[in-house]
Amino acid sequence: MRSDVxxxxxxxxxxxxxxxxxxxxxxxxVLRRAxxxxxxxxxxxxKGLDLTPAQFSTLVAIRxxxxxxQSDIAAALGIQxxxxxxxxxxxERRGLAERVRSGADRRSNALALTLAGTALLERxxxxxxxxxxxxxxxxxxxxxxxxxxxxxxxxGI
Amino acid sequence: MRSDVxxxxxxxxxxxxxxxxxxxxxxxxVLRRAxxxxxxxxxxxxKGLDLTPAQFSTLVAIRxxxxxxQSDIAAALGIQxxxxxxxxxxxERRGLAERVRSGADRRSNALALTLAGTALLERxxxxxxxxxxxxxxxxxxxxxxxxxxxxxxxxGI
DNA sequence: TATTGTTATACTCTATAACTATA
DNA sequence: TATAGTTATAGAGTATAACAATA
Numbered sequence: 001m002r003s004d005v006x007x008x009x010x011x012x013x014x015x016x017x018x019x020x021x022x023x024x025x026x027x028x029x030v031l032r033r034a035x036x037x038x039x040x041x042x043x044x045x046x047k048g049l050d051l052t053p054a055q056f057s058t059l060v061a062i063r064x065x066x067x068x069x070q071s072d073i074a075a076a077l078g079i080q081x082x083x084x085x086x087x088x089x090x091x092e093r094r095g096l097a098e099r100v101r102s103g104a105d106r107r108s109n110a111l112a113l114t115l116a117g118t119a120l121l122e123r124x125x126x127x128x129x130x131x132x133x134x135x136x137x138x139x140x141x142x143x144x145x146x147x148x149x150x151x152x153x154x155x156g157i
Numbered sequence: 158m159r160s161d162v163x164x165x166x167x168x169x170x171x172x173x174x175x176x177x178x179x180x181x182x183x184x185x186x187v188l189r190r191a192x193x194x195x196x197x198x199x200x201x202x203x204k205g206l207d208l209t210p211a212q213f214s215t216l217v218a219i220r221x222x223x224x225x226x227q228s229d230i231a232a233a234l235g236i237q238x239x240x241x242x243x244x245x246x247x248x249e250r251r252g253l254a255e256r257v258r259s260g261a262d263r264r265s266n267a268l269a270l271t272l273a274g275t276a277l278l279e280r281x282x283x284x285x286x287x288x289x290x291x292x293x294x295x296x297x298x299x300x301x302x303x304x305x306x307x308x309x310x311x312x313g314i
Numbered sequence: 315t316a317t318t319g320t321t322a323t324a325c326t327c328t329a330t331a332a333c334t335a336t337a
Numbered sequence: 338t339a340t341a342g343t344t345a346t347a348g349a350g351t352a353t354a355a356c357a358a359t360a
Contacts, residue, residue, distance in 0.1 A: 018225055018233035022217050026285060027292050027305060028195045029214060033235065034308040035192045038185045041314050053189070054327090057180050065175050071341060076175035078190065080329065085343060099342095107336045107341040128183060135184050139310055147311075148184060150304050151191040153296055157198050211350090228318065240351060242320060256319095264318040264359045 027154075041134070045127045049120065054079065054087060056128070059121045062097055062111045070099065070109040096120055184311075198291070202284045206277065211236065211244060213285070216278045219254055219268045227256065227266040253277055 023029045042053055051059070054077070061073050074084035088111070091097040096117035099109035113121065136144050180186045199210055208216070211234070218230050231241035245268070248254040253274035256266035270278065293301050 018222050018229045020218060020221070020233055022221055023214050027289065027301060028199055028210065030305050030308045031192050031195060034311045035188050037312045037314050038188060042185055053185065057186060060179050061177060064177070064179055068175055072175045076177055083328065132184065134314060135311065138314065139307055143307055144184060147307050148187050150296055150300055151187045154191045154292065155194045157194050157291060157295065237352065
């Protein structure tokens with residue numbers, strides 16, 4: 001025999017709460033919601049650093065690939081070349097990164113971090129490490145590594 | 158002793174390819190790239206149906222929560238009320254969903270699918286099932302279920 | 315006085331065409 | 338003729354303030 005609690009929760013499910021059971025079985029939807037949550041968390045943590053995810057990833061990519069061409073960095077990050085111009089303008093205006101006309105091919109810019117850019121990136125990496133730690137606390141390190149691996153396999157879809 | 162191939166690939170790694178090893182250790186970045194890949198895949202599969210992810214999720218949510226208020230559906234999907242108006246205008250203009258002034262509270266709209274909306278959603282669910290199948294083929298069903306679970310835990314960050 | 319749906323608006327992100335300077 | 342960086346621009350998505358109708 002069914003308890004009153006069960007009957008009540010059934011009524012609640014069908015009358016009070018807006019259910020999204022179907023959408024929550026779809027990887028694309030759940031992935032989108034998780035991504036938005038992580039971006040909001042990122043925004044909170046990076047408030048004082050004044051860096052967007054795109055700006056942060058650009059600094060990281062430049063440090064890991066010093067002297068590489070502007071187009072190559074943009075392409076690696078999946079940013080359209082035209083849209084990357086304003087982003088670099090901003091980083092350069094703030095003295096975080098610089099464009100140097102390449103001697104070999106004077107059409108291209110070799111990108112590099114400034115000392116200030118390196119210093120800010122140091123603080124940004126620390127803030128990012130805190131997000132990773134929060135994720136680790138929530139799902140555990142093995143699951144965090146597994147998640148990264150699974151998502152990378154999914155990216156080739 | 159190192160082979161020529163190993164030496165060559167090392168040179169390539171440090172000189173030819175733009176590396177993103179650091180970013181690829183960050184959950185937020187990998188998640189973002191996977192999300193974009195899935196949205197592109199969605200766009201390909203839904204080309205003929207002319208439904209964006211937001212429109213698709215709206216149809217699904219209305220079917221699962223018939224007669225619910227417009228604001229409740231929007232809130233459940235994480236869409237701002239003002240932005241939901243144009244989305245519903247579009248679905249209504251195409252005869253897929255309808256707004257009915259509620260008798261109980263005449264400020265609110267009760268949303269429902271039309272027959273055409275139900276029929277289109279049928280086809281859309283089939284297209285979506287194909288994406289899930291593609292994901293399943295790529296990472297396996299246990300990992301797909303585990304991914305959904307992990308992402309949902311991450312969403313509460 | 316508060317809430318639902320709506321309008322207006324602004325801001326960010328993203329995509330494409332076309333220019334310039336170099337090659 | 339092609340490429341790197343740039344400009345201009347348009348479209349989508351998203352966020353906030355304020356209004357009319359209703360509670």
